[in-house]
Amino acid sequence: MPAQVPDPPRLRPGAPRRLPAVPVPGWRESLPSWINRLCLAYEVRGPDIIPALGLNVRGEMRPTTAGLALSPPSIAALGAATGFSEQTIGGMLLSRFTATALPNLPRPPYGHPGALTAWAAGAWALRRHSNFCPRCLARDGRWRLEWKLPWSFVCLDHVIYLCNRCPRCGRAQSRLCWGRDSRECRLMQPASDAAALLRADLPLRKEPNAVCRGRLDEAATVPVTDARAFEGQERLMRWLYGAVDESAREEEFASLTALAAQCLTPEMLRRAQPELRPVLPLDGDAWPRTQPELSPLWTDPLWMAAAAHVAQRLSATRYRPERSVLWLNLRQPGPAHPWKRLYWRNPALHGTALVFGPFHHDTEHMREALRTGLVALPYQGPAYINTHSPYRVHPAAGSKVLPYPQRSE
Template sequence: MPDATVRPAPSQETAPRRLPAVPVPGTRESLPSWISRIALAYGIHQSDVLQALGLSTRGEMRPTTAGLALSPCSVPAIHRATGIAAETISGMLLSRFAATALPNLPSPPYLRPGVLTAWAVGAWVLRRHSNFCPHCLARDGQWRLEWKLPWSFICLEHMVYLRNRCPRCQRVQSGLPWGWDGRVCRLRWPSLEVSPSDHIPHPHCDGATVCRGRLDQGVAIPVTDPLVLEGQKRLMRWLYGTAEESAAATEFVSLTALAAQRLTSTMLLRAQDELRSAHRPFQPRNAELAYAWTDPLHMAGAAHAAQRLAARLYRPERAVQWLLIKQPLNHLTERSRYLWGTSLVFGPFHHRTEHMRQALESKLVALPYQGPAYINTLCPYRVHPVAWTVNRPDPRGPQ
């Protein structure tokens, strides 16, 4: 007898069906990494696994928004499709750091391309790429959540510095394998700037255009600097702590951010060889790595300087003066001293810390141009919307 059950027509708004089995989310694993492992287990493509999880109709899984946050209806949809608790799913999103590293994150869904523009101008987050630990990838192929933040530059489990490039093609990794093995580079091989008469064979003899470099076989630099190690532990406690627990650590975070913007080789004279040999004047090779804080070793050097100042129990004015005297003579006349995101509440300078006030008063840094589209009335530092105007904080404080 034919089945008379009426089945609804397939639609993107239909609630996702329960998947038979899904991998268990790893400790501190990011949501895109977990979704990619689901797709890899079922052998399906990105669009299919997103539709199976009820995410195909929303703008939350684009390359620039994947893993930031989910709309209220997306979390229950993933829960119904996988059986994983909603609290676990929310814990795999960068929005869990809204109280510390990523304040004022706009609410999803991000259906319009420009909804994150103003926030992304000042936010310190690796939106298009991710750091990684080769040893962690070799063990389970999972991409950790904190690897998307510049505040994480050391793997505390394997005691090595994180990397951000493929050891073969030297291209920055996105951390979005989307159904492929997360330990293999899936980026296309960069074009070689050679004349047509030159015959340079492709690294793969089969004529493939994908790198396929092994990320888990890259060389990781061991950590031997005790100040860097202690600084990373303090930053991780600040990241995963509550707002009350992390309040005392905001001064150290602000000091680390100042050191990251002002880091020079003279600040690393007492550092271990892995930092002194790796430090060099920042010259971005990729548009995504346009800022100094996107380099894990650079952030490690900043943590070394901040921890050195914190260990001496310097007062904020003394610590800022130390950063000031370590600058080259011609450094104070350059526009590079304008801190990126200082005038916005979205970056690491949204805290009204003593170190930030002292840095502004001593003219170690200056507020950047605050255009009409980015004027932030919540910022404690008032600045007139005039291009490249040096301003000091309003002594009256927030109005």
């Protein structure tokens, strides 16, 4: 009996035609990076290639949603235009991490601008920006998918820490300038900002703006000498990309890393290598206030590397979750310490991260941190409650922070 041929995917009217030549997606390459290479191959810009790929669903290709997720009709249309399978296309989207790093991600399409507001308030993802490895960009110009996640802070191929700023203008990269060299900063530097222009070696012009054109592949790199940070990155990659059972084994380590990232102090890094200790300044402001997405310290690759160092150190001693959380509690600064006044996040941690972020998982470390008061669930309105989380917050308006775990029904 001949094998049954599966029915072709149903495409909406006006489905795109098959493109004659399409570059093969790279290993762990993101969708925006692959679209950019497609634009370069056909010498077109993004607005011209997007309709040819069938990506016309409203809201899916905005700067804050491109590469996040695609609706089934868009995946079918993209597969028809390029010949790639649904698995290949899904592997280039951040939605592949919904079971690990990005829980409770709303399903596309995101037709309304506020469709992702509740989820994005606490999601640990760089939607507008991306970290990068200068040596990887110099090699092939491809942007990796995990660079959009704070969980990725070390390039395991080149054993260096990732960068997060242009070496010329000092601004984070969005990588949505399709049809341009992906190794060049294409951000517009306001001409009115004379100090920024002089710092970027750009002439003062009368034009309203000027393109930076800094070479990202020439950015200075920091070699990884801290073995615990490197081992922690390997474990987090197994959590993100590993098989189901392998990922489940590293879930407790990811939870411990998240806790350490939120309550990191200089006392915890006395045994770390020199490249990790300077990430904890005692004065000044480490983050520009004009870039709100970069305000949380966990978006700094060196900060997350320091948190992974702490988590790996506790894991190497085979501390039970009770002792690991106690160790973190004992090293918190007092109320009069300058570190407490400048950088310490309150016990409720960062906004809604406990509800939507890495604390989504019901781990032993998280339960112990809640029980001892190291962390607390902040009040959340009904629109911000994670229905998948085992932890609930008292819904009454004006209620106090009530860190009580309660399994969802």
